[in-house]
Amino acid sequence: MATINFGGTKEDVVTRKEFPMSKARETLKNETIAVIGYGVQGPAQALNLRDNGFKVIVGQRNKERAISDGWVPGKTLFDIDEAVRRGTIVILLVSDAAQREIWPLVKANLKPGAALCFSHGFSIAYRKQTGVVPPKNVDVILAAPKGSGTSVRRNFLTGAGINSSFAVEQDATGRARARCLAIGIGIGSGYLFPTTFQREVFSDLTGERGVLMGALAGIMEAQYEVLRRNGHSPSEAFNETVEELTQSLIRLVDENGMDWMYANCSATAQRGALDWKPRFKKAVLPVFKDLYNRVKTGKECARVLSACGQPNYQKQLTKELAELGGSEMWRAGKAVRSLRPKEAARAIAKGTKGVAGRSSN
Numbered sequence: 001m002a003t004i005n006f007g008g009t010k011e012d013v014v015t016r017k018e019f020p021m022s023k024a025r026e027t028l029k030n031e032t033i034a035v036i037g038y039g040v041q042g043p044a045q046a047l048n049l050r051d052n053g054f055k056v057i058v059g060q061r062n063k064e065r066a067i068s069d070g071w072v073p074g075k076t077l078f079d080i081d082e083a084v085r086r087g088t089i090v091i092l093l094v095s096d097a098a099q100r101e102i103w104p105l106v107k108a109n110l111k112p113g114a115a116l117c118f119s120h121g122f123s124i125a126y127r128k129q130t131g132v133v134p135p136k137n138v139d140v141i142l143a144a145p146k147g148s149g150t151s152v153r154r155n156f157l158t159g160a161g162i163n164s165s166f167a168v169e170q171d172a173t174g175r176a177r178a179r180c181l182a183i184g185i186g187i188g189s190g191y192l193f194p195t196t197f198q199r200e201v202f203s204d205l206t207g208e209r210g211v212l213m214g215a216l217a218g219i220m221e222a223q224y225e226v227l228r229r230n231g232h233s234p235s236e237a238f239n240e241t242v243e244e245l246t247q248s249l250i251r252l253v254d255e256n257g258m259d260w261m262y263a264n265c266s267a268t269a270q271r272g273a274l275d276w277k278p279r280f281k282k283a284v285l286p287v288f289k290d291l292y293n294r295v296k297t298g299k300e301c302a303r304v305l306s307a308c309g310q311p312n313y314q315k316q317l318t319k320e321l322a323e324l325g326g327s328e329m330w331r332a333g334k335a336v337r338s339l340r341p342k343e344a345a346r347a348i349a350k351g352t353k354g355v356a357g358r359s360s361n
Contacts, residue, residue, distance in 0.1 A: 014166070014181055014192040024182035025053055027175075033183070034059055034087025036080055036106070037094035038066045041119050041145070044153035045091060046071075048188045051156075059083025084109035089117055089179060091143075096122040097308035100130045107135065113172070115139035115179045121201035124169055126301040140170035141180035144200055145187060152188060161190030169197050205295040210288060217324075224329045234332035241329070243336055252357070264357040 001012040031054075035046040038060040047069065050056045058071050059080040071077035084090050084106050092099055092106065100123070110116065116138050118124065123132035124140065134140050145152045145164045155162045164184050168176045184192045195203075208214065220241050227237035252261035262270050294300045307313060324330065348355060 011193065013194075014184075016161075016185060016190070019181050019185055019192075021052060021185060024185040027178050027182040028054055028089070028186070031055065031088045031179075032057060032086055033089045033091060033186075034083040035091045035093060036060075036083060036102075037092070037098070038062075039094065039149075041149040041152065042093040043069060044149040044156070045093065045119070045145075045187045047153060048156045049183075049186045052186050052188075054186050057083055057086060059087075081105050081109045085111070087114065089115040089183065091117040091119070091183070092123070093119060095308060096120065096130075097305055097313075099123045099132060100305065100309070103130070103132045110135065110138055112137040115141055115173075115176065117141050117143060117180070117183055118197070119144045120204065121167070121197035121199075122205075122301070122304075124197040125201040126298055129298060129301050129305060134170065136170070137172050138170070139172050139176035139179060140168070141176055141183070142167040142169065142195070142197055142200060143180055143184040143187065143189075143192070144195075144204070145189065156188035161188050164189040164192050165195040165200055166192045167194065167196050167200060202292070202295050205300050206288070206292050209291055209295075209300070215284065215287075221327075221329065228328070234328055235336060238329060238332040238336055242333060247340075256357075260357065260359075263359070263361055270361075 002015050002018055003010050004013055033049055033054055033056045035042055035049070035056060036059040038046070038058055042058070042060070043065070046056055046058055057076045057078060058066050059078055059082070060066050061080065063071075063073060063077055066077050067073065078086065080102060088111070090106065090110065094102060103123075106116075112135075116134050118140075119142070121142060121144070123130045124134075124142075127133050143164055143166050145162050147155070147162045152162055164187070166180050166184050168180055171177070173179075181192060224237045224241045227240065228234070232240075249261055249265070252264055262273060265273075310316070
């Protein structure tokens with residue numbers, strides 16, 4: 001493992017240098033990886049593993065999408081129970097609520113010595129609520145990409161990779177850690193950082209409900225609404241709320257950090273951001289404390305299992321997403337996106353002028 005200084009705290013991580021693809025292939029050369037579920041993460045992880053030369057099969061009830069991606073019924077595509085029986089490593093990628101539903105079927109078909117792999121700590125960390133209690137004769141491991149399925153696939157195809165966390169909950173074979181790291185590298189991770197099932201789910205649920213999705217959408221809606229009520233047009237409100245963030249500023253943060261983004265904005269923007277950041281932090285800190293407490297105590301788990309397990313959930317979800325997408329802000333966004341230039345990208349090399357930014361004010 002490599003020791004990296006993260007903001008003054010040294011942590012051990014696994015990079016492709018310490019665990020190269022060749023080692024991952026050697027580790028899993030006699031394994032059959034069964035990816036169960038072909039919804040959000042399933043396609044990305046299964047295709048990345050297949051493209052990297054691993055033996056992969058898919059277990060899925062509705063097979064249409066998997067067939068369109070080249071998985072062959074009876075050869076590389078099976079019903080869930082058959083895929084679990086054939087797999088020596090079973091990656092469970094159906095939704096958290098669905099994992100509880102299919103767990104008896106998965107458990108009944110797991111072979112002794114198999115590895116049960118998750119990309120989310122939910123089912124294991126909240127096992128008292130989910131009922132997912134693996135038998136003692138299988139490895140239980142976690143390889144969790146820090147991004148959506150589409151990002152996992154896109155980053156793989158561009159060569160960028162994506163960082164992931166990993167954990168070993170149960171080592172029945174003595175090979176659990178090696179299997180876990182090999183899966184993590186195989187799905188395209190740039191590096192892997194250690195965690196536990198519990199820490200992964202606590203941070204993940206907080207992040208999804210907070211900055212990554214819930215808070216982001218809520219803050220955008222609030223600012224857009226204030227601008228519109230004060231006479232600004234939909235295009236102006238959307239551009240100042242979403243477009244500049246996604247097409248400009250967040251890319252600067254990605255490249256070199258928040259301070260670098262501040263350094264490469266106008267003096268007026270810098271001053272305003274520095275003055276208002278503490279006020280926003282003070283306003284939302286109590287919300288985040290409440291959110292983390294609900295995650296830690298299992299209340300968010302209960303909410304997920306209760307809501308997502310309802311027979312009419314897909315219908316309700318479709319309605320809620322339609323309301324979100326049908327709002328003026330996101331309809332305005334659709335129009336804005338359609339106006340983006342469609343010109344071919346120009347090459348950016350080391351000597352390209354005007355793209356480096358300034359390192360200080």
